[in-house]
Amino acid sequence: MSPKDIKVGCTYVNRGKGRTIRTVKAIGSAHVPGAWFSEKRRPDEPGVLFVDSNGLEQRLYISSFAKWAGREVE
Numbered sequence: 001m002s003p004k005d006i007k008v009g010c011t012y013v014n015r016g017k018g019r020t021i022r023t024v025k026a027i028g029s030a031h032v033p034g035a036w037f038s039e040k041r042r043p044d045e046p047g048v049l050f051v052d053s054n055g056l057e058q059r060l061y062i063s064s065f066a067k068w069a070g071r072e073v074e
Contacts, residue, residue, distance in 0.1 A: 001069045001070070002066055003063050003065075005069075006048065006062060006065055006066055007024065008024050008025065008027055009023075010023070010024055010072050011024075011073040012024070012065075012069040012071065013069075013071060015068070015069070015070035020052070020053060021053045022053070022065075023051045024049070024050050025050060025057070027047070027049075028046050029047070031047035031059050032046070032047035032059065033047055033059040033060055033061060034059075042061055045062060045063060046061075046062050047060065047061055048065040
């Protein structure tokens with residue numbers, strides 16, 4: 001998917017078998033993920049706050065979320 005296709009309040013499943021579900025709660029600069037080992041911060045890219053299928057809130061950069069998302073669940 002494209003980052004512009006990701007919308008707040010929508011639920012998405014992953015590419016492939018589509019077994020993982022994530023619901024987007026918010027998008028913006030206040031929701032960027034923490035840094036991972038050697039990953040560099042992306043100051044100009046918004047983050048996505050989402051709830052996974054286990055009910056845990058997590059964050060990803062919007063481009064990473066868009067690459068993960070296979071389609072929207074209706």
